[in-house]
Amino acid sequence: MVTTMSEMSELPVNAPGPSTAPVRRASARRARRRMTLYGWLFIGPLILGILAFQGIPVVVSIYTSFTNWDGITTPKFLGLGNYVRMFTKDPQYWGTLLNTIEFTVGVIPLTIIGALLLAVLCNGRGKVSNAVFRTAYFTPYVTSIVAIGLVWSQLFTPSGVLNQLLAKIGISGPSWLTDVHWAMPAVILVSAWQAIGYPMVIFLAGLQNIPESLHEAAKVDGASSWNRFLRITLPLLTPQIFFVLITQIISSFQVFALIFVMTKGGPGTATTVYIYYLYQNGFTFGDLGFASAMAWVLFFIIGLVTFAQLRLQRRWVFYND
Amino acid sequence: MTRGSSTMSRRTLLTTSGLGAAALALSSCAKGTGSAGAAAGGSSNIVTSASWEDGVGDLLKGAIADAWSKKSGKKLQAQASVSFDDYQTRFRTLLAGGSPPDVMRLNDDFLGEISGKKLSKDLAPYFQKSGLNKDDFFPIFTWSDLPSGQRGLVVAQQVRVIYYNKTMFQKEGVPLPPTDWVADHWTWDDFLSAAKALTKGTDQYGAAVYSDTGYEEIWSRNNGGEGTYSPDGKKFTLADPKGVEAIQWVADLTNKHHVQPKWGDVTPDQAVERMFVAGKLAMMLATSSDIAYYTENVKDFEWDLAPIPAKVHQYQQGSVVLYIIPEKGKNPDAAWDYLNFAIGPEGGKFIAEAGVSVPVNKQAAQSLKSPGKYPAHIDLLSSGADHNKIVNFTTAGSAAVSLFRPQLQRVYTGDLTAAKALGGIRAQVEQALAAG
Numbered sequence: 077m078v079t080t081m082s083e084m085s086e087l088p089v090n091a092p093g094p095s096t097a098p099v100r101r102a103s104a105r106r107a108r109r110r111m112t113l114y115g116w117l118f119i120g121p122l123i124l125g126i127l128a129f130q131g132i133p134v135v136v137s138i139y140t141s142f143t144n145w146d147g148i149t150t151p152k153f154l155g156l157g158n159y160v161r162m163f164t165k166d167p168q169y170w171g172t173l174l175n176t177i178e179f180t181v182g183v184i185p186l187t188i189i190g191a192l193l194l195a196v197l198c199n200g201r202g203k204v205s206n207a208v209f210r211t212a213y214f215t216p217y218v219t220s221i222v223a224i225g226l227v228w229s230q231l232f233t234p235s236g237v238l239n240q241l242l243a244k245i246g247i248s249g250p251s252w253l254t255d256v257h258w259a260m261p262a263v264i265l266v267s268a269w270q271a272i273g274y275p276m277v278i279f280l281a282g283l284q285n286i287p288e289s290l291h292e293a294a295k296v297d298g299a300s301s302w303n304r305f306l307r308i309t310l311p312l313l314t315p316q317i318f319f320v321l322i323t324q325i326i327s328s329f330q331v332f333a334l335i336f337v338m339t340k341g342g343p344g345t346a347t348t349v350y351i352y353y354l355y356q357n358g359f360t361f362g363d364l365g366f367a368s369a370m371a372w373v374l375f376f377i378i379g380l381v382t383f384a385q386l387r388l389q390r391r392w393v394f395y396n397d
Numbered sequence: 398m399t400r401g402s403s404t405m406s407r408r409t410l411l412t413t414s415g416l417g418a419a420a421l422a423l424s425s426c427a428k429g430t431g432s433a434g435a436a437a438g439g440s441s442n443i444v445t446s447a448s449w450e451d452g453v454g455d456l457l458k459g460a461i462a463d464a465w466s467k468k469s470g471k472k473l474q475a476q477a478s479v480s481f482d483d484y485q486t487r488f489r490t491l492l493a494g495g496s497p498p499d500v501m502r503l504n505d506d507f508l509g510e511i512s513g514k515k516l517s518k519d520l521a522p523y524f525q526k527s528g529l530n531k532d533d534f535f536p537i538f539t540w541s542d543l544p545s546g547q548r549g550l551v552v553a554q555q556v557r558v559i560y561y562n563k564t565m566f567q568k569e570g571v572p573l574p575p576t577d578w579v580a581d582h583w584t585w586d587d588f589l590s591a592a593k594a595l596t597k598g599t600d601q602y603g604a605a606v607y608s609d610t611g612y613e614e615i616w617s618r619n620n621g622g623e624g625t626y627s628p629d630g631k632k633f634t635l636a637d638p639k640g641v642e643a644i645q646w647v648a649d650l651t652n653k654h655h656v657q658p659k660w661g662d663v664t665p666d667q668a669v670e671r672m673f674v675a676g677k678l679a680m681m682l683a684t685s686s687d688i689a690y691y692t693e694n695v696k697d698f699e700w701d702l703a704p705i706p707a708k709v710h711q712y713q714q715g716s717v718v719l720y721i722i723p724e725k726g727k728n729p730d731a732a733w734d735y736l737n738f739a740i741g742p743e744g745g746k747f748i749a750e751a752g753v754s755v756p757v758n759k760q761a762a763q764s765l766k767s768p769g770k771y772p773a774h775i776d777l778l779s780s781g782a783d784h785n786k787i788v789n790f791t792t793a794g795s796a797a798v799s800l801f802r803p804q805l806q807r808v809y810t811g812d813l814t815a816a817k818a819l820g821g822i823r824a825q826v827e828q829a830l831a832a833g
Binding site: 146147148149167226229230232233234235251252253254255256341342343344345348356359360361362364 | 489490516599662825
């Protein structure tokens with residue numbers, strides 16, 4: 077970049093007289109073209125990577141969604157067949173969509189409220205305790221999801237630690253992961269526990285960005301702690317809450333690994349969520365066409381939800397610019 | 398730094414980078430015969446393979462492969478094994494990728510589909526070329542000979558039996574199961590009585606049957622039914638009255654008689670195996686491939702094998718150890734050479750001596766022996782091969798089980814009856830079977 081700038085500085089831009097103007101313009105054009113070329117060369121590998129590993133697969137998946145391709149034999153064009161089957165002939169599809177919504181509705185409030193609470197608790201004055209607790213709460217987020225799933229599966233067995241603890245206070249715990257009514261709440265709980273660290277860090281950053289003077293002024297005016305939290309902290313955290321809400325909803329629609337490890341969609345289809353069903357279609361049933369169609373429908377669902385959130389943010393997100 | 402030298406070095410950098418990237422891309426795409434090609438199976442001296450992890454799979458890629466290498470001068474390069482469940486996905490992905498390994502293990506449930514789509518090589522010409530005499534093999538050898546061709550190779554049979562804790566039986570004064578495939582004192586009622594006598598609340602369970610999905614076929618057939626699918630592979634006969642009754646009987650072991658661990662306790666990985674090793678489980682259904690695991694891990698008690706309890710019949714559903722040479726495999730001749738060795742007297746002897754399966758080669762099967770002090774009645778495997786009933790072929794096995802097994806889980810937890818669960822899913826399963 078330094079050399080390029082020096083090249084530009086040596087162009088005859090300040091040369092006087094109309095006769096030198098065409099020469100000056102030609103040189104400037106050459107320099108711009110050269111810079112453009114360098115720019116493309118530098119970002120070329122990235123562009124090629126995006127095209128090869130994202131652009132082309134996206135185009136292929138659009139085409140695949142209109143075929144009955146099993147990934148092995150020659151695909152046969154079905155038109156809208158997969159989409160029609162999805163919406164009208166596959167009874168399990170709507171069930172998985174409802175399960176996904178149930179998961180999202182359960183996990184989002186738990187994650188966001190929990191993360192906010194933890195962020196407030198970890199934003200105290202004790203530097204050591206703050207660091208310890210922040211690390212502790214963030215650790216599950218960077219721990220292997222498979223390891224988390226396996227450990228929680230053991231805790232949730234009918235004779236597992238959780239039920240043994242409940243038995244000590246006279247409660248007969250259910251068979252968490254194999255009971256139709258308890259499997260989804262159990263998975264939601266683990267998912268929220270695992271994911272809580274990331275929004276907590278975002279909220280912490282937001283909390284530390286709130287000017288202390290606002291709290292001091294409110295204190296002088298006699299505002300209670302709760303009032304200060306409600307009327308100063310929370311409004312000033314709305315940009316972070318909005319960001320976390322968008323990213324967490326997108327992630328919850330894409331939940332897969334925890335379900336795969338802990339319940340495999342069961343018992344029955346009680347925890348069969350959208351991506352798990354998509355995976356089953358694509359890689360267990362070998363129906364990549366249908367799986368691609370499901371992926372595109374999910375893309376539009378997530379797009380729609382995100383668009384709605386973006387439109388609604390004007391009503392509740394407060395940017396303290 | 399002068400302008401000129403700076404421009405030169407930038408050009409040099411860009412030119413060199415461009416040439417380097419192009420060379421890398423070309424070399425990556427090139428289908429040469431270098432090390433990359435060899436790793437992909439391009440060299441005729443290297444055979445690549447994929448399997449799931451179990452006793453037989455380990456032998457095939459271990460001792461048998463080593464012996465074949467010494468004899469042939471060729472080498473087997475096996476992919477790291479994964480669990481049975483994960484392998485099903487890997488199998489499809491490897492085939493879909495267009496460059497599958499030269500030899501692949503196949504879940505016997507899916508031979509109909511793979512053969513029907515001609516995704517594996519017809520081995521009949523190789524049989525002829527090698528002069529194989531089918532009389533040298535057990536009848537199961539021809540099981541993979543379908544109308545679409547002989548596109549799978551049976552290497553061995555894994556016999557399903559009941560593993561039992563002999564010490565626990567003796568301690569509780571319960572009569573030991575028979576040592577041969579006879580129904581005498583070993584009916585479903587006898588099995589239930591023994592399980593009841595061996596259960597002690599939630600500390601010790603009498604039996605675990607539903608942890609091995611093979612019970613679906615075994616219990617429904619032994620109840621006088623047709624098994625999971627009709628002979629033409631189009632009807633879901635597990636939902637017939639005999640099948641429903643059999644499934645309910647097994648679920649009742651948990652929900653009515655409380656002699657079987659709860660479904661939630663057997664679902665974690667290797668939970669049943671650990672219960673047995675810990676001396677908390679008296680009897681369980683499993684394939685012979687588990688013998689190696691228990692030989693290594695059981696330290697505190699005597700254990701042995703028993704036949705499947707009888708009702709109308711006394712069948713077992715033996716899993717077939719099946720291998721294919723993918724149609725798109727790069728090195729089919731060397732792959733056949735390896736598999737031909739594995740089914741021969743030399744290769745089969747390794748399987749027999751490990752005591753994990755019955756090799757398909759009759760001569761090799763004579764070497765069958767227990768790998769350790771237990772089980773004492775390893776000969777049950779040879780005689781069990783005669784009681785074998787394989788699941789009827791279907792070309793939509795994976796789709797069908799993905800539909801009905803989740804419903805069976807609801808029977809195991811007592812949420813639904815077998816009649817309601819299987820009756821409710823029957824239409825969908827048969828739709829999948831018809832589409833397959």
